[in-house]
Amino acid sequence: MTSTAQRNTAGRDTRRRDVLIVGGGPAGLSAALTLARARRDVTVVDAGEPRNATAEHMHGFLTRDGMPPRALLEIGRTEVRGYGGEIVDGRVVRAEGDDDGFVLTLDDGARLRGRQVLVTTGVADVLPDVPGLRDRWGREVQMCPYCHGWEVRDRRIVVLATSAQSLHQVTLLSQWSPDVTLLTGRAPEGEDAARLDARGVRVVEGEARRVVVEDDRVTGIELADGSVLGCDAVFVAPVFAAKDGPLTDLGCEFGDDGFVKADATGRTGVPGVWAAGNVVNPMGQVVLAASAGATAGAMINAELIEAEIAAKLAA
Template sequence: MTDEREDSYDVVVVGGGAAGLGAALTLARVRRSVVVVDGGTPRNTPATGVHGLLALDGLPPAELLARGREEVRGYGGEVVSGVVGTVTRRDEVFVATLADGRAVRGRRLLAATGLTDELPDIPGLWQRWGRDVLHCPYCHGWEVRDQAIGVLATGPMSVHQALLFRQLSDDVTFFARGSAPAGEQARQLVARGIHVVEGDVAALEITGDRLAGVRLADGTVVEREVVAVSPRMVARAGFLAGVGLYPTAHPMGEYVAVDAAGRTEVPGVWAAGNVTDLAAQVGAAAAAGAAAAAQINADLVAEDTRLAAGDLERTQR
């Protein structure tokens, strides 16, 4: 890719995860010129496998993306490495400028950059993240079934998270971190036999290459094999500020708002996957990318038809 392509693509896709590659595959198959710019830092890198994805359950994340890139390229789409720093609009064309100074142009833009997980500042969480520190019972629950699970209170969904993990194990402890649940939430935990520890959490106890427990501020260690935590999920969307698009606040983080078709409030800009849906798993993200791609193609077809009609009218004058 040169410093700036003189020949614009139909669509620039920012982000090469499931949503971005799913969109690019759909677009390439209807003969749209499409480029995917990917920074190479997928959110699910720590995970050993992608779960709940029909016919591909357990496939390593890196292999899934490698297959996706190969498929996109097989239909003539391009996938390039780089991080998009800013996006601007010039004469109805979007210009995505990469951190290294390169730039790529497109008639439409799809943001599929996903999320960044922000964990509480508790020693050990990041060290074990994606292995025995988890957040999603649907992504990882089967692998930790019947184990001793601890759930750390981090926000409004933490009690709900504890109830979800209780489906997978009868040994679940809720660490309230100094603010014990009350009212209906407290009754729910008692009803499901979930033990509540009220003291503040100081760190995770790690022995060798495994989680051994949760250490409280008073030094007590509660033995646990798995810890579940709800991260604050933040859209990777800073590059969109150049076109006047900013994330929307959410109780669990922030996301890019779209309509049912995947359109943002900025004409010509779409978004799909975790950047707009905090709860989307890999299959849902890929499907959202494909659905947004169909809408983008329809929008381009309408524009191409208007331009062709205008040309025809001028030649007939």
């Protein structure tokens, strides 16, 4: 197998792998593990930018609850390599088809070839422009109640209203704490107001000016009028921006939501191109991303087998 050093020095790698995977998170590594165990020649290209990089722990993953996210990735890499899978640290700057599959161009100039491509690049979470919010992202500032609600149970929680999704988010969080506040520029009315009242959610009209931090902990949200809304945790529904560059390069179709169209197995509308994980489902937790990757890996192997049978029969 060609080493990373040899590949980068030469800038050429003529080996055509069975599968190229773009993205080395839970989805990509799960797919790689499935494919490597199926004795496929698989390479994962990982830019090293996990979505949950700032989180100290991940939750909701049976047998791995509370594990640091990077520890999961390190173990996953070791397992993939144990079955002969290759992992390349780098960024894909261009993806294109050729006469016999696909070619990925990396930021160091290397070109990798493969029969099939799986994209598991995830999403970027775009937060409201509130000073201090990004600095605490993954710590006291969170998105998912199921991922982090237990850790802030019975504490003061503020939800920054950013969209209609915030109403769903705040009602969920009332399951974990009796002290939940919705900070919004315009108070909900009618049925929405009644639903919040039924869950004991307090509503404060105002604009967030900055996150207040004392002794390296969030203690409140300063409002535009200078007052401070005390809290121990902040939840916000970010805008999801898919890291879909390779999928765009390869001509995949996207839905009205801005995300690639793929079926339940990860198959896109472009033959040989697959997508799994948060690049398809931005709301999926780690365990769901891993499951989607394993499913895609199995289906890719099955498709390769069918192609090999067809080639033998044609010959």
